[in-house]
Amino acid sequence: MGYFEFRLCNVDSTPNSDATQDCLDRRILKIANSDLTKYSITSAMGNSQIIVNLQLPVDVSCQHCVFQWKYTAGNSWGTDPVTGQQGLGLGTENETFMGCADITIIGGNVPASTSSSMVTSSTKAPQPTSTSRSNQGSVPEWSPDGVKYVAGDLVMYAGVKYRCILAHTSFPGAYPSPVTWAWWSAV
Template structure:
């Protein structure tokens, strides 16, 4: 009948949409994306697939591992996770420092919108600085959206493929030298059935594609009481390297001011591009949407959505 035909068409459309989406945590910048904004990460940690931290894909995540995922978005069963402690691209470098109890601005970049919702979590590693965060620790530290009692940000479907800023409330009782901040995006484009109601539709089941990102941050105490922490139980399957997290170091970089005037040809020679600048690259015009300094490999295109938007 017609209802069945429409349901099949909707299901197939959802499948097509669901394979095209990508996203990443830009601020505080995720371990897998840090090379985009901090040149000190580029020699060790340039990762072109940083928009694909989706737990190995929906089938692998749910059919094989019952929904489990690495804390930074790598497949749960990956033997040596690149971005967890002991991994080849793990540094532990603190990328952002906040204040206890602060309302923080979090930036997420989506290159395709899957509906669904965002969640943010925090794990304090100070009680065991040689350990990695665990999902259990992160789940105990789920954060609320600023000014609300909600732990889910559900306005994803109001946006397109763009940069999204969300204000998140840090706990009033947490200060840390090294905390892991986690972004989790549970999409809403996959066909499923709600186990409670039996109703079927896009995003109604529990098996939805998931994107993750994890960042290393510090939270400075403001004099308020701070919680007493139990030790973090290490469950990561990556070898753990002893030592404390690195702190942000100052790097001196010589930048070249962008030539004045209108449209210019993009340059990789440490040119400072600011929001509103326009460039031409490979015959295509781009608009700068985020201040940054150029470098070889950061040319405008699909991998640099955080900086450039195609305008023709």
């Protein structure tokens, strides 16, 4: 018993700062195709994998957002401060577990689908500015096409040389920039 809540904080304007809980609390995500913000867990679900579809805000597109999941366990007896109802999982005495992930959201202004709880979108990544081979030496242009980069790899993007500092596979929207500091560093 218990429930999950999910939050989102756009930190594009402060790439070298951590997301604050205040920022995360300002954008609690809704469960897809509903107005609910809490996804309840029941004993009937057993130990199986739980998949939750969320509705991303249509006005958010970010290179660096922090996504937070929060699980409040419903294993303590308590009293709901709003309704006065008593029972397991009610009240403020429950254990809470949280985790965060740095994510990128590309697209935006995509309407929610009414026939499916999944929303997909695609946008074209900005194209790198071409530079002459003579200025690059043997450093290749960055590619969004599923290239597996390892720490130490060098690429050119928009006329700037970058070094990979964290192994990853490229995808459209994850181009080298000051915002993708976790993966790339300008050389």
